[in-house]
Amino acid sequence: MSKVTKEEVRHVAHLARLQMDEKEIEKYEKHLADILTYVDRLNELNTENVKPTTHVLDLQNVLRSDQEEQSFTQETALENAPAHKEGKIVVPSVMKK
Amino acid sequence: MSLFDLSIKEIHKRLKERQVSVKDLVQASIDRIEEVDHNIHAFLTINEEKALKEADILDEANDAEKGLLYGLPVGLKDNIITAGTKTTSGSQMLKDYSPAFDATVVTRLTNAGAITIGKCNMDEFAMGSSNENSSFFPTKNPWDTKRVAGGSSGGPAAAVAAKEVFFALGSDTGGSVRQPSAFCGVVGLKPTYGLVSRFGLVAFASSLDQIGPITKSVEDNAYVLQAIAGHDNMDTTSAKIAVPNYLSSLQGDIRGLKIAVPKEFLGEGVDEGVRQRIHEALATLEKLGATWEEVSMPHVSYAVAAYYILSSAEASANLARYDGIRYGRRSPHATTLEEAYKFSRSEGFGDEVKRRIMLGTYALSAGHYENYYEKAQKVRTLIKEDFENILTTYDVIIGPTAPTTAFKLGEKTKDPLTMYANDLLTIPVNLAGNPAISIPCGFSEGLPVGMQMIGKPFAETTLYKVAHVYEQATNYHKEKPKL
Numbered sequence: 124m125s126k127v128t129k130e131e132v133r134h135v136a137h138l139a140r141l142q143m144d145e146k147e148i149e150k151y152e153k154h155l156a157d158i159l160t161y162v163d164r165l166n167e168l169n170t171e172n173v174k175p176t177t178h179v180l181d182l183q184n185v186l187r188s189d190q191e192e193q194s195f196t197q198e199t200a201l202e203n204a205p206a207h208k209e210g211k212i213v214v215p216s217v218m219k220k
Numbered sequence: 221m222s223l224f225d226l227s228i229k230e231i232h233k234r235l236k237e238r239q240v241s242v243k244d245l246v247q248a249s250i251d252r253i254e255e256v257d258h259n260i261h262a263f264l265t266i267n268e269e270k271a272l273k274e275a276d277i278l279d280e281a282n283d284a285e286k287g288l289l290y291g292l293p294v295g296l297k298d299n300i301i302t303a304g305t306k307t308t309s310g311s312q313m314l315k316d317y318s319p320a321f322d323a324t325v326v327t328r329l330t331n332a333g334a335i336t337i338g339k340c341n342m343d344e345f346a347m348g349s350s351n352e353n354s355s356f357f358p359t360k361n362p363w364d365t366k367r368v369a370g371g372s373s374g375g376p377a378a379a380v381a382a383k384e385v386f387f388a389l390g391s392d393t394g395g396s397v398r399q400p401s402a403f404c405g406v407v408g409l410k411p412t413y414g415l416v417s418r419f420g421l422v423a424f425a426s427s428l429d430q431i432g433p434i435t436k437s438v439e440d441n442a443y444v445l446q447a448i449a450g451h452d453n454m455d456t457t458s459a460k461i462a463v464p465n466y467l468s469s470l471q472g473d474i475r476g477l478k479i480a481v482p483k484e485f486l487g488e489g490v491d492e493g494v495r496q497r498i499h500e501a502l503a504t505l506e507k508l509g510a511t512w513e514e515v516s517m518p519h520v521s522y523a524v525a526a527y528y529i530l531s532s533a534e535a536s537a538n539l540a541r542y543d544g545i546r547y548g549r550r551s552p553h554a555t556t557l558e559e560a561y562k563f564s565r566s567e568g569f570g571d572e573v574k575r576r577i578m579l580g581t582y583a584l585s586a587g588h589y590e591n592y593y594e595k596a597q598k599v600r601t602l603i604k605e606d607f608e609n610i611l612t613t614y615d616v617i618i619g620p621t622a623p624t625t626a627f628k629l630g631e632k633t634k635d636p637l638t639m640y641a642n643d644l645l646t647i648p649v650n651l652a653g654n655p656a657i658s659i660p661c662g663f664s665e666g667l668p669v670g671m672q673m674i675g676k677p678f679a680e681t682t683l684y685k686v687a688h689v690y691e692q693a694t695n696y697h698k699e700k701p702k703l
Contacts, residue, residue, distance in 0.1 A: 127582075134585075135578055135582045135585060136578065138581050139536060139578060139581040140540075140543070140561040140562050140565055141562060141566050141569075141577065142559075142562040142563055143566070151575065151578050154575055154636065155578060155579060155582060157636075157637060158575075158579055158637065159582075159592075161528075161637055162525045162528065162529055162592065162596075164522065164525050165522055165529075165596060165599050166595070167522075168519070168522060168599060168602065170595060170599065170601075173601050173602060174598070174601055175594055175598045175600070175601060176597055176598075176600040176601040176604055176651075177597060178427050178457070179427070179604065179653025180414045180457060180459055180653065182414075182456075182459075185457075195320060199320045202318070203318065203319075203320075203546065203548070204545070204546055204547060205544060205545075205547075205550035206550065212546060214545060214557055214560060215556050215559065215560045216555070216556055216557065217556070217557045218556070
């Protein structure tokens with residue numbers, strides 16, 4: 124049984140910055156419900172005193188010296204930008220007119 | 221006999237003795253791609269002109285002493301960044317993306333004298349087990365072109381199996397090097413997490429991703445790993461360990477080796493043909509001096525569920541960078557900034573990628589974080605402990621790489637969960653971080669079966685030794701598809 128509502132799917136799609144029509148909302152409602160039902164099997168395990176593993180290597184605070192290094196030129200950095208002008212990236216307006 | 225039947229060591233010898241030139245090798249690869257790739261579709265981009273130019277330079281320099289990979293054409297999975305050569309990650313989002321820099325593995329291969337002949341097909345952003353999620357076209361299995369090549373490194377594995385390149389690199393987040401290697405009858409290694417730099421690998425799930433070599437033989441595999449392994453300042457998750465000599469691990473025997481065979485790896489869902497080949501392989505290993513015992517890893521059956529939460533959560537964060545602003549697709553229909561994000565992402569990402577972004581965003585969102593994300597992290601700990609426990613008593617864990625041989629194109633595309641289940645034997649290893657290799661161990665109904673060997677962290681040497689000894693005692697890796 125689905126535990127995901129259409130409203131939740133709409134909210135998650137917005138958080139993920141994905142545009143969806145009603146048909147897609149319905150599709151992902153079902154997909155998410157199916158996957159979450161499957162994932163619920165994790166609750167069979169008692170993990171009360173288990174530490175979460177975020178990372179398999181025992182690494183922390185990897186630092187490097189603060190040295191000046193050659194970086195991309197402005198030209199190179201803009202090479203893949205879909206739109207640019209006078210050395211700056213062009214974006215659509217932030218607010219609706 | 222074709223040049224592609226020779227080992228890397230044999231080719232190197234001929235190159236040094238000037239029986240072949242680098243140009244011959246590059247031309248052989250180009251000719252073979254021309255001959256068979258219209259059936260296989262292993263490549264997305266072919267660097268013919270550039271590769272021939274590089275061949276001339278290397279022939280001129282005549283510097284084969286540089287290493288065993290000198291002059292060898294390589295196929296790279298298209299999520300490995302190459303300066304000036306299109307890198308799409310199998311996605312419309314990056315259809316025209318031409319990176320400004322090389323991935324560390326590419327720099328290391330180039331320094332060793334290898335030549336990138338082209339970029340290989342893959343499931344979009346490495347999400348998939350069949351290559352059918354490539355937004356361009358599916359790669360076909362060289363053993364039977366009605367079947368999938370596996371995923372997500374289906375292109376690199378098929379290119380090696382079809383003798384289009386001498387070796388290839390893939391990436392493995394939940395089995396993406398090993399499973400296509402098994403399906404295509406080649407050797408694929410997922411190194412220990414942190415052994416190979418991820419700098420310049422298009423990120424899918426950063427705590428699980430690892431680049432690995434795909435080759436015709438175990439020996440070739442060791443040569444490639446030798447060239448790409450080792451600490452890299454550009455990758456903060458790179459391990460600071462001394463890289464062992466993998467070539468010297470190819471000597472000696474396996475007398476006294478202790479093998480664990482988890483009963484969960486040969487349980488329900490594993491095809492009879494696959495199970496039989498694994499038992500035969502274990503018998504061969506026994507003859508060679510090893511012993512094996514059945515063991516239990518009680519938490520591995522939860523790995524797929526934990527993996528889809530964790531990898532999707534990481535993917536949803538990693539893929540947030542595709543906003544249509546600095547690179548990648550920008551929707552022509554957007555009139556506001558928010559529309560630019562939403563439309564670009566909706567038009568640029570395929571179904572499977574959206575599904576995982578949705579799942580990951582859901583799992584990380586307020587109210588669900590503890591139930592899903594944190595729970596999965598804790599289960600990850602239990603799975604890691606399963607591996608640690610078994611590997612204190614045993615040297616390697618052995619089982620099949622995939623529960624079945626290559627399935628038919630279209631067979632599993634309708635049901636994402638069935639497709640996910642295909643990775644149940646490879647996924648636990650990524651969660652634990654251990655190294656694992658898939659090698660050919662025979663055929664079931666004419667299709668290759670892969671045997672998976674899993675070792676202790678940074679014990680690639682053990683895996684290579686066992687795999688090499690087994691390979692020397694069998695001839696499966698020498699059988700190639702008729703194309």
